[in-house]
Amino acid sequence: MADKYGPIFTIRVGGRKNLIVSNSDMARECFTVNDKVFAARPKMTAFEILGYNYAIFTFTTYGACWRNLRKMAILEVLSHHKIEMNSHVVLSEVKTAMKDSYNNSNKKSMVVTEMDKWFGEISLNVLFRLVVGKRFTGYSEENERIRKAFRSFVDFAASFMIGDAIPWLRWLDLDGGEKAMKKTAKELDGYVQTWLDEHRRSRNHGAERDYMDALISNIDQGFDTYDVDTLIKASFLTLILAGTDTPVVTSTWALSLLLNNRRALSKVVNELDSKIGTKRTVVETDLKNLIYLQAVVKETLRLYPPLVLGVPHEATEDCVVGGYYIPAGTQLWTNIWKIQRDSTLYLDPLEFRPERFLTTHKDIDLKSQHFELIPFGAGRRMCPGKSFGLQMVQLTLANVLHGFDIVTVDGKPVDMAESVGLSNAKANPLKVILTPRLSAEAYA
Numbered sequence: 001m002a003d004k005y006g007p008i009f010t011i012r013v014g015g016r017k018n019l020i021v022s023n024s025d026m027a028r029e030c031f032t033v034n035d036k037v038f039a040a041r042p043k044m045t046a047f048e049i050l051g052y053n054y055a056i057f058t059f060t061t062y063g064a065c066w067r068n069l070r071k072m073a074i075l076e077v078l079s080h081h082k083i084e085m086n087s088h089v090v091l092s093e094v095k096t097a098m099k100d101s102y103n104n105s106n107k108k109s110m111v112v113t114e115m116d117k118w119f120g121e122i123s124l125n126v127l128f129r130l131v132v133g134k135r136f137t138g139y140s141e142e143n144e145r146i147r148k149a150f151r152s153f154v155d156f157a158a159s160f161m162i163g164d165a166i167p168w169l170r171w172l173d174l175d176g177g178e179k180a181m182k183k184t185a186k187e188l189d190g191y192v193q194t195w196l197d198e199h200r201r202s203r204n205h206g207a208e209r210d211y212m213d214a215l216i217s218n219i220d221q222g223f224d225t226y227d228v229d230t231l232i233k234a235s236f237l238t239l240i241l242a243g244t245d246t247p248v249v250t251s252t253w254a255l256s257l258l259l260n261n262r263r264a265l266s267k268v269v270n271e272l273d274s275k276i277g278t279k280r281t282v283v284e285t286d287l288k289n290l291i292y293l294q295a296v297v298k299e300t301l302r303l304y305p306p307l308v309l310g311v312p313h314e315a316t317e318d319c320v321v322g323g324y325y326i327p328a329g330t331q332l333w334t335n336i337w338k339i340q341r342d343s344t345l346y347l348d349p350l351e352f353r354p355e356r357f358l359t360t361h362k363d364i365d366l367k368s369q370h371f372e373l374i375p376f377g378a379g380r381r382m383c384p385g386k387s388f389g390l391q392m393v394q395l396t397l398a399n400v401l402h403g404f405d406i407v408t409v410d411g412k413p414v415d416m417a418e419s420v421g422l423s424n425a426k427a428n429p430l431k432v433i434l435t436p437r438l439s440a441e442a443y444a
Protein backbone atom coordinates (compact mmCIF):
# COMPACT_ATOMS: atom_id res chain seq x y z
CA MET A 1 0.00 0.00 0.00
CA ALA A 2 2.88 2.35 0.76
CA ASP A 3 4.22 1.75 -2.77
CA LYS A 4 0.81 2.56 -4.20
CA TYR A 5 -0.33 5.44 -1.98
CA GLY A 6 2.99 6.95 -0.94
CA PRO A 7 4.77 7.80 2.32
CA ILE A 8 1.67 9.12 4.08
CA PHE A 9 -1.88 7.87 3.73
CA THR A 10 -4.91 7.11 5.87
CA ILE A 11 -7.19 4.10 5.93
CA ARG A 12 -10.44 3.71 7.76
CA VAL A 13 -10.93 0.44 9.64
CA GLY A 14 -14.53 0.37 10.78
CA GLY A 15 -15.05 3.65 12.62
CA ARG A 16 -11.37 4.38 13.13
CA LYS A 17 -9.09 6.53 11.06
CA ASN A 18 -5.52 5.21 10.77
CA LEU A 19 -2.53 7.20 9.55
CA ILE A 20 0.36 5.19 8.13
CA VAL A 21 3.71 6.92 7.68
CA SER A 22 6.25 5.09 5.56
CA ASN A 23 9.29 7.31 5.09
CA SER A 24 11.82 8.84 7.45
CA ASP A 25 10.75 12.47 6.85
CA MET A 26 7.13 11.75 7.79
CA ALA A 27 8.23 9.76 10.85
CA ARG A 28 10.50 12.65 11.90
CA GLU A 29 7.56 15.06 11.66
CA CYS A 30 5.41 12.80 13.83
CA PHE A 31 8.03 12.27 16.54
CA THR A 32 9.59 15.75 16.73
CA VAL A 33 7.19 18.66 16.09
CA ASN A 34 4.11 16.53 16.75
CA ASP A 35 5.60 14.21 19.35
CA LYS A 36 3.44 15.39 22.23
CA VAL A 37 0.27 15.26 20.13
CA PHE A 38 1.00 11.61 19.25
CA ALA A 39 2.15 10.54 22.74
CA ALA A 40 -1.14 8.80 23.61
CA ARG A 41 -2.09 5.19 22.88
CA PRO A 42 -5.45 4.18 21.37
CA LYS A 43 -8.02 2.27 23.38
CA MET A 44 -8.07 -1.40 22.40
CA THR A 45 -9.90 -4.38 23.85
CA ALA A 46 -6.71 -6.39 24.44
CA PHE A 47 -5.07 -3.47 26.29
CA GLU A 48 -8.17 -3.12 28.47
CA ILE A 49 -8.70 -6.79 29.35
CA LEU A 50 -5.12 -8.07 29.51
CA GLY A 51 -3.56 -4.77 30.54
CA TYR A 52 -5.49 -4.22 33.80
CA ASN A 53 -7.60 -1.58 32.12
CA TYR A 54 -4.56 0.17 30.53
CA ALA A 55 -2.36 0.04 33.67
CA ILE A 56 0.31 -1.84 31.67
CA PHE A 57 2.23 1.28 30.77
CA THR A 58 2.87 0.29 27.14
CA PHE A 59 -0.87 0.97 26.74
CA THR A 60 -1.38 3.73 29.32
CA THR A 61 -2.37 7.02 27.85
CA TYR A 62 0.11 9.90 28.06
CA GLY A 63 0.12 11.55 31.48
CA ALA A 64 1.39 11.35 35.06
CA CYS A 65 0.55 7.67 35.58
CA TRP A 66 2.45 6.60 32.44
CA ARG A 67 5.38 8.86 33.36
CA ASN A 68 5.70 7.47 36.91
CA LEU A 69 5.45 3.81 35.89
CA ARG A 70 7.92 4.23 33.04
CA LYS A 71 10.37 6.10 35.29
CA MET A 72 10.24 3.29 37.85
CA ALA A 73 10.94 0.59 35.23
CA ILE A 74 13.93 2.56 33.94
CA LEU A 75 15.32 3.26 37.43
CA GLU A 76 14.93 -0.29 38.71
CA VAL A 77 15.66 -2.45 35.65
CA LEU A 78 16.42 -0.66 32.38
CA SER A 79 18.99 2.07 33.23
CA HIS A 80 22.62 1.60 32.12
CA HIS A 81 23.63 1.18 35.73
CA LYS A 82 21.09 -1.62 36.35
CA ILE A 83 21.89 -3.31 33.04
CA GLU A 84 25.57 -3.45 33.99
CA MET A 85 24.73 -4.66 37.48
CA ASN A 86 22.49 -7.42 36.11
CA SER A 87 24.64 -8.55 33.20
CA HIS A 88 25.65 -11.66 35.21
CA VAL A 89 22.01 -12.81 35.02
CA VAL A 90 21.99 -12.66 31.20
CA LEU A 91 25.38 -14.32 31.08
CA SER A 92 24.48 -17.12 33.45
CA GLU A 93 21.35 -17.95 31.41
CA VAL A 94 23.35 -17.96 28.17
CA LYS A 95 25.97 -20.19 29.75
CA THR A 96 23.35 -22.58 31.08
CA ALA A 97 21.88 -22.94 27.57
CA MET A 98 25.35 -23.45 26.09
CA LYS A 99 26.29 -26.02 28.72
CA ASP A 100 23.07 -27.97 28.07
CA SER A 101 23.79 -28.03 24.34
CA TYR A 102 27.41 -29.00 24.99
CA ASN A 103 26.43 -31.84 27.33
CA ASN A 104 23.84 -33.11 24.87
CA SER A 105 26.34 -32.90 22.04
CA ASN A 106 28.83 -35.07 23.98
CA LYS A 107 26.45 -37.93 23.54
CA LYS A 108 26.06 -37.43 19.78
CA SER A 109 28.96 -35.05 18.93
CA MET A 110 26.41 -32.53 17.62
CA VAL A 111 22.92 -31.50 18.63
CA VAL A 112 19.86 -30.50 16.64
CA THR A 113 18.28 -27.38 18.12
CA GLU A 114 15.30 -25.15 17.40
CA MET A 115 16.98 -21.82 17.87
CA ASP A 116 13.77 -19.82 18.42
CA LYS A 117 13.16 -22.01 21.47
CA TRP A 118 16.81 -21.85 22.55
CA PHE A 119 16.77 -18.02 22.47
CA GLY A 120 13.26 -17.99 23.95
CA GLU A 121 14.29 -19.98 27.01
CA ILE A 122 17.16 -17.58 27.74
CA SER A 123 15.01 -14.49 27.34
CA LEU A 124 12.13 -15.81 29.48
CA ASN A 125 14.44 -16.87 32.29
CA VAL A 126 16.39 -13.58 32.26
CA LEU A 127 13.19 -11.52 32.43
CA PHE A 128 11.60 -13.67 35.12
CA ARG A 129 14.75 -13.72 37.25
CA LEU A 130 15.11 -9.93 37.13
CA VAL A 131 11.48 -9.18 37.61
CA VAL A 132 10.24 -11.80 40.02
CA GLY A 133 13.34 -13.83 41.03
CA LYS A 134 12.04 -16.98 39.34
CA ARG A 135 13.37 -19.23 36.59
CA PHE A 136 11.81 -22.06 34.65
CA THR A 137 13.90 -25.18 35.07
CA GLY A 138 13.04 -28.38 33.27
CA TYR A 139 9.59 -29.63 32.48
CA SER A 140 6.71 -29.45 34.93
CA GLU A 141 3.01 -29.20 34.26
CA GLU A 142 2.77 -25.93 36.17
CA ASN A 143 5.69 -24.41 34.26
CA GLU A 144 4.08 -25.39 30.99
CA ARG A 145 0.76 -23.84 32.04
CA ILE A 146 2.50 -20.58 32.99
CA ARG A 147 4.47 -20.49 29.74
CA LYS A 148 1.31 -21.11 27.74
CA ALA A 149 -0.58 -18.34 29.53
CA PHE A 150 2.24 -15.86 28.88
CA ARG A 151 2.43 -16.94 25.23
CA SER A 152 -1.32 -16.29 24.81
CA PHE A 153 -0.90 -12.94 26.55
CA VAL A 154 1.73 -11.82 23.98
CA ASP A 155 -0.27 -13.20 21.04
CA PHE A 156 -3.53 -11.57 22.15
CA ALA A 157 -1.82 -8.19 22.63
CA ALA A 158 -1.02 -8.18 18.90
CA SER A 159 -4.35 -9.55 17.69
CA PHE A 160 -7.02 -7.76 15.65
CA MET A 161 -10.46 -7.51 17.29
CA ILE A 162 -13.61 -6.76 15.31
CA GLY A 163 -14.98 -4.81 18.28
CA ASP A 164 -12.04 -2.38 18.10
CA ALA A 165 -12.89 -1.45 14.52
CA ILE A 166 -16.66 -1.40 15.02
CA PRO A 167 -17.24 -0.63 18.74
CA TRP A 168 -21.01 -1.16 18.66
CA LEU A 169 -20.38 -4.80 17.66
CA ARG A 170 -18.09 -5.41 20.60
CA TRP A 171 -20.78 -6.74 22.93
CA LEU A 172 -21.49 -9.59 20.50
CA ASP A 173 -17.85 -10.80 20.72
CA LEU A 174 -18.25 -12.24 17.22
CA ASP A 175 -14.83 -13.89 17.02
CA GLY A 176 -14.92 -15.12 20.64
CA GLY A 177 -11.65 -13.28 21.25
CA GLU A 178 -12.85 -11.32 24.23
CA LYS A 179 -13.99 -14.44 26.10
CA ALA A 180 -10.63 -16.14 25.48
CA MET A 181 -8.76 -13.01 26.58
CA LYS A 182 -10.71 -12.81 29.82
CA LYS A 183 -9.81 -16.43 30.56
CA THR A 184 -6.10 -15.77 29.97
CA ALA A 185 -6.22 -12.50 31.97
CA LYS A 186 -7.78 -14.32 34.94
CA GLU A 187 -5.26 -17.13 34.81
CA LEU A 188 -2.32 -14.73 34.57
CA ASP A 189 -3.65 -12.59 37.38
CA GLY A 190 -3.75 -15.71 39.56
CA TYR A 191 -0.04 -16.42 38.98
CA VAL A 192 1.08 -12.82 39.38
CA GLN A 193 -1.00 -12.33 42.55
CA THR A 194 0.62 -15.47 44.05
CA TRP A 195 4.13 -14.13 43.32
CA LEU A 196 3.16 -10.74 44.74
CA ASP A 197 1.84 -12.33 47.94
CA GLU A 198 4.99 -14.44 48.25
CA HIS A 199 7.15 -11.33 47.86
CA ARG A 200 5.14 -9.48 50.51
CA ARG A 201 5.69 -12.36 52.94
CA SER A 202 9.47 -12.53 52.42
CA ARG A 203 10.62 -9.08 51.42
CA ASN A 204 14.15 -8.74 50.01
CA HIS A 205 15.80 -5.37 50.53
CA GLY A 206 19.41 -6.30 49.75
CA ALA A 207 21.40 -6.83 46.56
CA GLU A 208 19.14 -9.74 45.60
CA ARG A 209 16.05 -7.55 45.49
CA ASP A 210 14.11 -8.00 42.25
CA TYR A 211 11.70 -5.68 40.45
CA MET A 212 8.68 -6.98 42.37
CA ASP A 213 10.45 -6.13 45.68
CA ALA A 214 11.26 -2.66 44.34
CA LEU A 215 7.67 -2.10 43.23
CA ILE A 216 6.35 -3.12 46.65
CA SER A 217 8.71 -0.58 48.28
CA ASN A 218 7.95 2.24 45.83
CA ILE A 219 4.21 1.92 45.30
CA ASP A 220 2.46 2.50 48.60
CA GLN A 221 -0.71 4.15 47.35
CA GLY A 222 -3.07 3.90 44.41
CA PHE A 223 -2.98 6.28 41.46
CA ASP A 224 -5.72 7.46 39.10
CA THR A 225 -8.33 4.69 39.36
CA TYR A 226 -5.78 1.95 40.07
CA ASP A 227 -5.14 0.35 43.46
CA VAL A 228 -1.67 -0.61 44.71
CA ASP A 229 -1.82 -4.28 43.70
CA THR A 230 -3.02 -3.48 40.19
CA LEU A 231 -0.16 -1.02 39.64
CA ILE A 232 2.42 -3.56 40.84
CA LYS A 233 1.03 -6.47 38.84
CA ALA A 234 0.68 -4.35 35.70
CA SER A 235 4.24 -3.01 36.01
CA PHE A 236 5.53 -6.56 36.27
CA LEU A 237 3.57 -7.65 33.19
CA THR A 238 4.72 -4.60 31.20
CA LEU A 239 8.30 -5.82 31.16
CA ILE A 240 7.40 -9.44 30.46
CA LEU A 241 5.10 -8.47 27.59
CA ALA A 242 7.42 -5.96 25.96
CA GLY A 243 10.76 -7.55 26.69
CA THR A 244 10.52 -11.31 26.15
CA ASP A 245 9.76 -11.72 22.46
CA THR A 246 11.58 -8.81 20.81
CA PRO A 247 15.15 -9.98 21.62
CA VAL A 248 14.26 -13.54 20.58
CA VAL A 249 12.87 -12.41 17.23
CA THR A 250 15.99 -10.28 16.60
CA SER A 251 18.46 -13.04 17.51
CA THR A 252 16.63 -15.57 15.34
CA TRP A 253 16.64 -13.30 12.30
CA ALA A 254 20.31 -12.39 12.84
CA LEU A 255 21.34 -16.03 12.93
CA SER A 256 19.16 -16.83 9.89
CA LEU A 257 20.73 -13.98 7.91
CA LEU A 258 24.22 -15.12 8.86
CA LEU A 259 23.53 -18.73 7.90
CA ASN A 260 22.43 -17.50 4.48
CA ASN A 261 25.50 -15.23 4.20
CA ARG A 262 28.45 -17.45 5.07
CA ARG A 263 31.02 -14.71 4.33
CA ALA A 264 29.49 -12.47 6.98
CA LEU A 265 29.29 -15.46 9.34
CA SER A 266 33.03 -16.15 8.92
CA LYS A 267 33.77 -12.50 9.62
CA VAL A 268 31.82 -12.63 12.90
CA VAL A 269 33.50 -15.87 13.98
CA ASN A 270 36.98 -14.54 13.06
CA GLU A 271 36.32 -11.40 15.06
CA LEU A 272 35.22 -13.48 18.05
CA ASP A 273 38.24 -15.78 17.85
CA SER A 274 40.70 -12.92 17.53
CA LYS A 275 39.18 -10.85 20.38
CA ILE A 276 38.25 -13.66 22.79
CA GLY A 277 40.24 -16.79 21.87
CA THR A 278 38.84 -20.30 22.24
CA LYS A 279 39.22 -20.93 25.97
CA ARG A 280 36.44 -18.81 27.39
CA THR A 281 32.99 -17.50 26.53
CA VAL A 282 32.07 -13.89 25.66
CA VAL A 283 31.35 -11.53 28.55
CA GLU A 284 29.64 -8.11 28.71
CA THR A 285 32.91 -6.13 28.59
CA ASP A 286 33.87 -7.83 25.29
CA LEU A 287 30.86 -6.40 23.46
CA LYS A 288 32.37 -2.95 22.83
CA ASN A 289 35.21 -4.63 20.89
CA LEU A 290 32.92 -6.70 18.68
CA ILE A 291 32.43 -4.04 16.04
CA TYR A 292 31.37 -6.35 13.21
CA LEU A 293 28.88 -8.20 15.42
CA GLN A 294 27.32 -4.84 16.38
CA ALA A 295 26.97 -4.01 12.67
CA VAL A 296 25.29 -7.40 12.10
CA VAL A 297 22.73 -6.65 14.81
CA LYS A 298 22.03 -3.18 13.38
CA GLU A 299 21.60 -4.58 9.87
CA THR A 300 19.26 -7.26 11.24
CA LEU A 301 17.14 -4.66 13.03
CA ARG A 302 17.05 -2.65 9.79
CA LEU A 303 15.83 -5.53 7.63
CA TYR A 304 13.71 -7.33 10.22
CA PRO A 305 12.50 -4.92 12.92
CA PRO A 306 10.56 -7.07 15.43
CA LEU A 307 7.71 -4.55 15.51
CA VAL A 308 7.12 -3.81 11.83
CA LEU A 309 4.48 -1.14 12.49
CA GLY A 310 5.72 -0.11 15.93
CA VAL A 311 3.11 0.21 18.66
CA PRO A 312 0.11 2.39 17.70
CA HIS A 313 -0.05 6.01 18.85
CA GLU A 314 -3.10 8.27 18.90
CA ALA A 315 -3.41 11.98 18.13
CA THR A 316 -4.90 13.85 21.09
CA GLU A 317 -5.31 17.08 19.09
CA ASP A 318 -5.68 18.05 15.44
CA CYS A 319 -2.29 18.44 13.77
CA VAL A 320 -0.55 18.63 10.40
CA VAL A 321 1.82 15.98 9.01
CA GLY A 322 3.42 16.31 5.57
CA GLY A 323 1.06 19.19 4.81
CA TYR A 324 -2.03 17.06 5.53
CA TYR A 325 -4.59 17.84 8.21
CA ILE A 326 -4.80 15.00 10.76
CA PRO A 327 -7.82 15.15 13.10
CA ALA A 328 -7.63 14.28 16.80
CA GLY A 329 -8.40 10.60 17.47
CA THR A 330 -6.46 9.34 14.42
CA GLN A 331 -4.29 6.29 15.13
CA LEU A 332 -0.70 6.49 13.98
CA TRP A 333 1.24 3.48 12.68
CA THR A 334 4.93 3.88 11.86
CA ASN A 335 5.86 1.64 8.95
CA ILE A 336 9.31 0.89 10.34
CA TRP A 337 9.82 -2.05 7.99
CA LYS A 338 9.28 0.14 4.91
CA ILE A 339 11.25 3.15 6.20
CA GLN A 340 14.29 0.98 6.79
CA ARG A 341 14.15 -0.57 3.31
CA ASP A 342 14.04 2.78 1.50
CA SER A 343 16.26 2.73 -1.61
CA THR A 344 16.83 6.49 -1.38
CA LEU A 345 18.51 5.96 2.00
CA TYR A 346 20.21 2.60 1.53
CA LEU A 347 21.99 1.24 -1.54
CA ASP A 348 20.59 -2.22 -2.38
CA PRO A 349 18.22 -1.95 0.59
CA LEU A 350 17.08 -5.57 0.48
CA GLU A 351 20.63 -6.92 0.72
CA PHE A 352 22.11 -7.99 4.07
CA ARG A 353 25.27 -5.86 4.28
CA PRO A 354 26.48 -5.22 7.83
CA GLU A 355 29.51 -3.41 6.31
CA ARG A 356 27.30 -0.43 5.46
CA PHE A 357 27.18 0.44 9.17
CA LEU A 358 31.00 0.49 9.25
CA THR A 359 31.37 2.61 6.09
CA THR A 360 28.66 4.65 4.33
CA HIS A 361 26.24 4.58 7.29
CA LYS A 362 28.70 4.42 10.17
CA ASP A 363 27.30 7.57 11.78
CA ILE A 364 23.79 6.15 12.03
CA ASP A 365 23.21 4.84 15.53
CA LEU A 366 20.24 3.22 17.27
CA LYS A 367 19.45 6.20 19.48
CA SER A 368 16.38 7.08 17.41
CA GLN A 369 17.84 10.43 16.34
CA HIS A 370 18.36 9.12 12.80
CA PHE A 371 14.93 8.42 11.39
CA GLU A 372 16.29 6.11 8.70
CA LEU A 373 16.88 3.51 11.47
CA ILE A 374 14.19 3.41 14.16
CA PRO A 375 13.58 -0.21 15.22
CA PHE A 376 12.98 1.04 18.77
CA GLY A 377 10.51 3.73 17.72
CA ALA A 378 11.20 7.41 18.45
CA GLY A 379 10.04 10.33 20.54
CA ARG A 380 8.89 10.28 24.13
CA ARG A 381 7.32 6.81 23.84
CA MET A 382 10.34 5.18 22.28
CA CYS A 383 11.40 1.83 23.71
CA PRO A 384 12.87 2.19 27.22
CA GLY A 385 14.31 -1.36 26.95
CA LYS A 386 16.62 -0.56 24.01
CA SER A 387 19.96 -0.97 25.80
CA PHE A 388 18.81 -4.00 27.73
CA GLY A 389 17.40 -5.61 24.57
CA LEU A 390 20.64 -4.95 22.67
CA GLN A 391 22.70 -6.38 25.51
CA MET A 392 20.62 -9.58 25.50
CA VAL A 393 20.80 -9.97 21.73
CA GLN A 394 24.52 -9.22 21.45
CA LEU A 395 25.60 -11.40 24.38
CA THR A 396 23.45 -14.33 23.28
CA LEU A 397 24.41 -14.16 19.62
CA ALA A 398 28.10 -13.64 20.30
CA ASN A 399 28.20 -16.65 22.58
CA VAL A 400 26.30 -19.06 20.37
CA LEU A 401 28.34 -18.09 17.30
CA HIS A 402 31.58 -18.36 19.24
CA GLY A 403 30.66 -21.55 21.06
CA PHE A 404 29.31 -23.67 18.20
CA ASP A 405 29.74 -24.36 14.52
CA ILE A 406 26.24 -23.92 13.16
CA VAL A 407 24.64 -25.33 10.00
CA THR A 408 21.03 -25.81 8.99
CA VAL A 409 19.59 -29.28 9.57
CA ASP A 410 18.93 -29.97 5.89
CA GLY A 411 22.03 -28.14 4.64
CA LYS A 412 19.78 -25.77 2.68
CA PRO A 413 19.51 -21.95 3.05
CA VAL A 414 17.17 -20.76 5.81
CA ASP A 415 13.63 -20.07 4.64
CA MET A 416 13.14 -16.35 5.34
CA ALA A 417 9.32 -16.26 5.23
CA GLU A 418 7.88 -13.77 7.73
CA SER A 419 4.82 -14.45 9.87
CA VAL A 420 1.76 -12.21 9.75
CA GLY A 421 1.13 -9.90 12.71
CA LEU A 422 2.51 -6.91 14.56
CA SER A 423 5.49 -8.88 15.75
CA ASN A 424 7.64 -9.93 12.86
CA ALA A 425 8.70 -13.45 13.80
CA LYS A 426 9.95 -16.04 11.33
CA ALA A 427 7.09 -18.06 9.87
CA ASN A 428 8.92 -21.38 10.42
CA PRO A 429 11.20 -22.52 13.24
CA LEU A 430 14.95 -22.21 12.70
CA LYS A 431 16.35 -25.76 13.07
CA VAL A 432 20.13 -26.06 13.15
CA ILE A 433 22.90 -28.45 14.14
CA LEU A 434 25.20 -27.15 16.86
CA THR A 435 28.69 -28.60 17.11
CA PRO A 436 30.90 -27.36 19.97
CA ARG A 437 34.07 -25.58 18.81
CA LEU A 438 35.70 -24.31 22.02
CA SER A 439 37.83 -26.16 24.53
CA ALA A 440 35.83 -28.11 27.13
CA GLU A 441 36.56 -25.70 30.02
CA ALA A 442 34.73 -22.88 28.20
CA TYR A 443 31.41 -24.68 28.67
CA ALA A 444 31.96 -25.56 32.34
Ligand code: HEM
Nearest residue numbers: 058242243246247307311375376377378381382383385389
Ligand atom coordinates in the same frame (compact mmCIF):
# COMPACT_ATOMS: atom_id res chain seq x y z
C1 HEM B 1 15.39 -5.88 20.21
C2 HEM B 1 14.65 -5.55 21.19
C3 HEM B 1 13.53 -4.55 21.17
C4 HEM B 1 12.95 -3.82 20.15
C5 HEM B 1 13.34 -3.83 18.68
C6 HEM B 1 11.89 -3.00 20.73
C7 HEM B 1 11.08 -2.14 20.01
C8 HEM B 1 10.10 -1.35 20.57
C9 HEM B 1 9.24 -0.45 19.83
C10 HEM B 1 9.26 -0.24 18.31
C11 HEM B 1 8.39 0.13 20.72
C12 HEM B 1 7.28 1.15 20.40
C13 HEM B 1 7.80 2.55 20.51
C14 HEM B 1 6.75 3.58 20.14
O1 HEM B 1 5.64 3.52 20.63
O2 HEM B 1 7.05 4.45 19.32
C15 HEM B 1 8.72 -0.38 22.03
C16 HEM B 1 8.07 0.00 23.21
C17 HEM B 1 8.37 -0.52 24.44
N1 HEM B 1 9.39 -1.41 24.75
FE1 HEM B 1 10.68 -2.26 23.45
N2 HEM B 1 11.85 -3.24 22.08
C18 HEM B 1 12.82 -4.16 22.39
C19 HEM B 1 13.12 -4.67 23.65
C20 HEM B 1 12.52 -4.30 24.82
C21 HEM B 1 12.86 -4.80 26.13
C22 HEM B 1 13.96 -5.83 26.41
C23 HEM B 1 12.01 -4.19 27.03
C24 HEM B 1 11.91 -4.35 28.52
C25 HEM B 1 12.33 -5.36 29.23
C26 HEM B 1 11.15 -3.30 26.27
C27 HEM B 1 10.17 -2.51 26.82
C28 HEM B 1 9.33 -1.67 26.08
C29 HEM B 1 8.24 -0.90 26.69
C30 HEM B 1 7.83 -0.92 28.17
C31 HEM B 1 7.64 -0.17 25.65
C32 HEM B 1 6.47 0.81 25.76
C33 HEM B 1 6.98 2.22 25.99
C34 HEM B 1 5.90 3.24 26.27
O3 HEM B 1 4.78 3.08 25.81
O4 HEM B 1 6.20 4.24 26.93
N3 HEM B 1 11.49 -3.39 24.95
N4 HEM B 1 9.76 -1.28 21.91
